Amino acid sequence: MHKPKRLLLLPCLFFLTNLIHAQNVLQESAKDPLEVHGNFNVISQYYLTDSVIAAPTVPEKFLMNGYANVIATKGAFSAGARYESYENALLGFDPNYKGSGFPYRYFSFDNKGLSVTVGNFYEQFGTGMLFRSYEERDLGLDNAMDGIRVKYDLGNGVRFKGLVGRQRYFFAKGDGIVRAIDGEVNLNEAFSSWKDNKLKLLVGANFISKYQEDNNPDLVLPENVGAYSGRITARYSDFSITGEYAYKENDPSTDNTNIYKPGQGLFVSASYSQKGFGINLSAKHIDNMSFRSDRTEGFNNLTINYLPALTKQHTYNLAATLYPYATQPTGEIAFQGDIVFRLKKKTWYGGKYGTRILLNGSVAYGLDSTRVNDLNTTRQGYTAKFFSPGKEEYFQDINLTVERKLNKTFKVKAMYMNMMVNNLITRYGGLNGSFGGKIYADIAVLDVMYKIKPKHALRAEFQALWSDQDMGDWGTIVLEYTYSPHWFVAIMDQYNYGNSVEKNQIHYPYGTFGYINGGNRISLGFGRQKAGLFCVGGVCRVVPASNGLSINVTSSF
Amino acid sequence: MYMKKICLIIFSVSLGLIGCDKVDDPYKGIDRPTEPTGPIDTSGAIAFCGFDEYDSELNDTTYNDSTLNIRKVLLEEFTGHLCGFCPPQSKKLVAKSENELNGKVIVMSIHAANFAALVPSKGYTTDFTTPEGNDLQEKYKGGNTAPSLMMNRSNNPASAGQWDQLLDSLNQSGYYNDPVVKFKVRNIYNETIKTGKIDLDIEFLKSFSGIDFAIGVYITEDNILAKQKYYGENPEDVDNYDHRHVIRTAATPTFGASFISGDVALNQKKSASFCYELKEEWNPDKCTVVIFIGNSNNSQIYQAEEVHVTSE
Numbered sequence: 022m023h024k025p026k027r028l029l030l031l032p033c034l035f036f037l038t039n040l041i042h043a044q045n046v047l048q049e050s051a052k053d054p055l056e057v058h059g060n061f062n063v064i065s066q067y068y069l070t071d072s073v074i075a076a077p078t079v080p081e082k083f084l085m086n087g088y089a090n091v092i093a094t095k096g097a098f099s100a101g102a103r104y105e106s107y108e109n110a111l112l113g114f115d116p117n118y119k120g121s122g123f124p125y126r127y128f129s130f131d132n133k134g135l136s137v138t139v140g141n142f143y144e145q146f147g148t149g150m151l152f153r154s155y156e157e158r159d160l161g162l163d164n165a166m167d168g169i170r171v172k173y174d175l176g177n178g179v180r181f182k183g184l185v186g187r188q189r190y191f192f193a194k195g196d197g198i199v200r201a202i203d204g205e206v207n208l209n210e211a212f213s214s215w216k217d218n219k220l221k222l223l224v225g226a227n228f229i230s231k232y233q234e235d236n237n238p239d240l241v242l243p244e245n246v247g248a249y250s251g252r253i254t255a256r257y258s259d260f261s262i263t264g265e266y267a268y269k270e271n272d273p274s275t276d277n278t279n280i281y282k283p284g285q286g287l288f289v290s291a292s293y294s295q296k297g298f299g300i301n302l303s304a305k306h307i308d309n310m311s312f313r314s315d316r317t318e319g320f321n322n323l324t325i326n327y328l329p330a331l332t333k334q335h336t337y338n339l340a341a342t343l344y345p346y347a348t349q350p351t352g353e354i355a356f357q358g359d360i361v362f363r364l365k366k367k368t369w370y371g372g373k374y375g376t377r378i379l380l381n382g383s384v385a386y387g388l389d390s391t392r393v394n395d396l397n398t399t400r401q402g403y404t405a406k407f408f409s410p411g412k413e414e415y416f417q418d419i420n421l422t423v424e425r426k427l428n429k430t431f432k433v434k435a436m437y438m439n440m441m442v443n444n445l446i447t448r449y450g451g452l453n454g455s456f457g458g459k460i461y462a463d464i465a466v467l468d469v470m471y472k473i474k475p476k477h478a479l480r481a482e483f484q485a486l487w488s489d490q491d492m493g494d495w496g497t498i499v500l501e502y503t504y505s506p507h508w509f510v511a512i513m514d515q516y517n518y519g520n521s522v523e524k525n526q527i528h529y530p531y532g533t534f535g536y537i538n539g540g541n542r543i544s545l546g547f548g549r550q551k552a553g554l555f556c557v558g559g560v561c562r563v564v565p566a567s568n569g570l571s572i573n574v575t576s577s578f
Numbered sequence: 579m580y581m582k583k584i585c586l587i588i589f590s591v592s593l594g595l596i597g598c599d600k601v602d603d604p605y606k607g608i609d610r611p612t613e614p615t616g617p618i619d620t621s622g623a624i625a626f627c628g629f630d631e632y633d634s635e636l637n638d639t640t641y642n643d644s645t646l647n648i649r650k651v652l653l654e655e656f657t658g659h660l661c662g663f664c665p666p667q668s669k670k671l672v673a674k675s676e677n678e679l680n681g682k683v684i685v686m687s688i689h690a691a692n693f694a695a696l697v698p699s700k701g702y703t704t705d706f707t708t709p710e711g712n713d714l715q716e717k718y719k720g721g722n723t724a725p726s727l728m729m730n731r732s733n734n735p736a737s738a739g740q741w742d743q744l745l746d747s748l749n750q751s752g753y754y755n756d757p758v759v760k761f762k763v764r765n766i767y768n769e770t771i772k773t774g775k776i777d778l779d780i781e782f783l784k785s786f787s788g789i790d791f792a793i794g795v796y797i798t799e800d801n802i803l804a805k806q807k808y809y810g811e812n813p814e815d816v817d818n819y820d821h822r823h824v825i826r827t828a829a830t831p832t833f834g835a836s837f838i839s840g841d842v843a844l845n846q847k848k849s850a851s852f853c854y855e856l857k858e859e860w861n862p863d864k865c866t867v868v869i870f871i872g873n874s875n876n877s878q879i880y881q882a883e884e885v886h887v888t889s890e
Contacts, residue, residue, distance in 0.1 A: 075681065077647030078752030112647065116783060117845050230598055240604050247598025270598050275849065281604055319779065400604045445640065445889055457640060457889050524677055565647040
């Protein structure tokens, strides 16, 4: 049963007493000019019926996502708001994004190291493994906090942050209350004897607690769920290493099928770099680390933390949208390595301008776990060995990129990727349905840039994906012509020529035309877009197939 | 210096005082979950089906999530091994479901009525009938005019000549692209005791008022080789005919288990779990779990989904 609930004392309440200094700040800021900045973006699409690619019928025909940010600053003061409009949301975005409103507004001021924000804000502690409030517009993800945040920089490398609030849930707020505190010390600044030390050390710790009412008729749900982490970053000459360990107390939720096992995570990344050479090795252990301010939520909704992906985020279309990998918050062990080196210019092997080579490899496994038969007693569910990969491999990617400028007009980039994605985990389904097993794919890319004459450039992209599973082989061609600085036009065709289902051997042509002038960018696109996944940093959303005319207008000031 | 000390004290005290509830005994009262019967609401208690669902050594776990843009239609074909007109129509339907309507429809074969009767003297000894199939026959009488087809249990069983037109009109109406719910399906199958567990997370993509929703969970088996009357073949009694998507059993009552009643809000979510058992003679690698959500009052189905029993 519950242990007695303890007194809630928040550090930010103390910091708020510093508001008495605001009068002084106001006087000083009066001398500073008022600056107003902002940006605007609207993406709209007129949808055509296209049963060949299983594009869904859109009753509205026309859908739109749009927003505008306006931020005003005057000296130490800053205030801003964002208007968002989804009439209705573009296909692939959660239908909860519906209507228009001001889901984001804030006011903040700085005063002698104290920074106060009321309203909405984004924040991250360490790697974000326990707390990251952020916005990724293309994913439809926005877990902005709405509450109060206080930061205090005490000087000498000591900094604190405290915050309380609820998270954004589309145009409303989530049920849970999030309370968090973070402290960080730069030891080289804190101790005078360390000031000139070649070893640079930064340590930090944080504690997060969420509150959500227990309304379950059968289970005793912890209303206050605590989690804490410690982190360290060390640099010595060309070496650096960063690590964070996090522990989360019992947090039964829909994600973990209501088990009470604590969660834990460890992230370690080490790197070495010198002129022309760099290496980075990363590893992580994630066990039951889904952390949301509403235990019943799913998808990308109301996530408190962010579990960094240890896979390369590919940018070339086939690799980026067909078989990307999403971090598995319930449990995974992952490793990644990057090696970058540059072959000397004016050598027989490096060419006249030098050559850049990047080798990347990553792998993710399930946990090495053993079930505990306690579902009608303590409900711990299972035990897992720390940092021990299980038998089930989730993902693997080995890729090599070579970039070389051949002469003043030609630049070439070639890439080869060998991937395995376990579709029982990623659960992606295209036109052929959801393939139930491991998908192996080889992908090759040739990207050629030709500078025709000053201001005129032509870029061509040739991509091929070979696979014996799922939808088989794909090919992609992109041609892009740029007339700097204002105009560009591009055409692309993707062709699923190797699909084992003959009727699904489909072309996906798409054309784009655009104009750029200063902070304004207007582009028109027309054609088919295949169904796929769109991922940023291991967080993904499904993008349905579509056909139609899209208009994208961006402006910033 | 004074401020720094104050902050450090606050930081330390906060770590100790901000709430964190450690729960040693998760259950309220003395009732503990036992073997489930019927649908189980997992928003509270977890369901289990007599096996260790975390044992990855013994279990096979499969998933299928519906997308936000596809509404799968359940096609139920009344047939029988004595129905000599049925095989060509059945093949045509399955081919259409695997190609033109791939990912949009789920086919189940109901063997019922006279065409499904056993005739040992002529070698028709495989009993494909099920209590669920008999219930459907009693209500819809589709077996009397086999082959006949129901779409989401919303039409009187249609004769084969109408199938293409009905399916095409659904396609043109955009029905397949207008999902009512999003299914998130997890299936865990334990071969040792030939038992499986289906976990469903269902999100409503539309709001409803005054409807009693029911969930149906059926098991079908594909590629069963057995005797079939096949007019036009020589001989007409085909020994190893490939019977497709045959209903084997159900984990719910025939017309579904009560799921949610009254008003349902847009994006409202609810979970449920069901257990099922396979008979020894059924091949789990060929079995599929078919799930549907429908209206309890008129038995019409809104949407269906499926997941394979094993990952083979």
